[in-house]
Amino acid sequence: MSEKKQQVSRRQFLNYTLTGVGGFMAAGMLAPMVRFAIDPVLQPAAQGNYQAVAQLDEITNEPQRFDWTMDQVDGWYESTVTKSAWVYRNDNDEIIALSPVCKHLGCFVSWAGSEDYPDQFFCPCHDGRYFKDGENVPGTPPAAPLDEYEFKTEEGTLYLGKAKPKGGVI
């Protein structure tokens, strides 16, 4: 809570300073520097927390899409963003939560998104494909596997953290 208060006053302070300096010119010149300066302070507070995403008993062997919202601070913008994940249990009964963002140019992939490949993730933009475990299918545009969310489970609820690159085969 106290961290939050600090952010606000910091931002207000910057706002006042900028308006004081005068006009867009100054703001334009300062913006890159200021962004650089406040980013490291704001990032940890706004991200890095785990968000409740699903109940464990909802999760099956078939990847399902779950959406959730979180507040995000990105430089000047503070907004509520919707995040999504494809979640399933693999053959070893482990939970896998994959980011839907295609590693080629960032479109949303969907499980069984193409009738021709009912057991792969499919990207509608340039026909990129991924196997169920998130590995990119060689010969399609993506050059890396889908990012995987960090997760933890507590009292029957699945919490997701940050999506991390899997760094598998290229």
Next chain:
Amino acid sequence: MRWQEEDIDLYIGAKEYVDTLLIPLMPLSMDDKFDINKLTVQGELLTIFANEIEKQFKGRIFLMPTYNYMFNEESSLELTRLNNWVDKIEANPFKHIFLLTLDHQWKKHERDLAGNLLWFPAIQSGNVSSKESQVIIKDQINQLSELIRSYW
């Protein structure tokens, strides 16, 4: 992709993959004789649609900053200006150009437009963030993305 530094770098390196341009058309007015309330709700919806579509198809769609114009019964002036805009952009090869709007006046000029008109009727209820509206909006977005994919 969007009209912002981060995305432009990506765009320049991947031009051949980004073959679709999306331009939201948003009417403005401060004139009491129009239903300004309705116009603002439509404006909010348009922004939501555009943002969601961009997010889903980031790697293939370039979202232009919104084209604003004064809401007016006589829109032929805008037609010329908009087509001009599109012509200039088309010099940079985009295969598909979509004009997204909730303003039904464009429907009349559909044949003369230099792009595919995606016109959507607005939901009537005021609150864009209510649960019921969200369901409808989600559904409209799905229809919209399917429509776009059908052109590819």
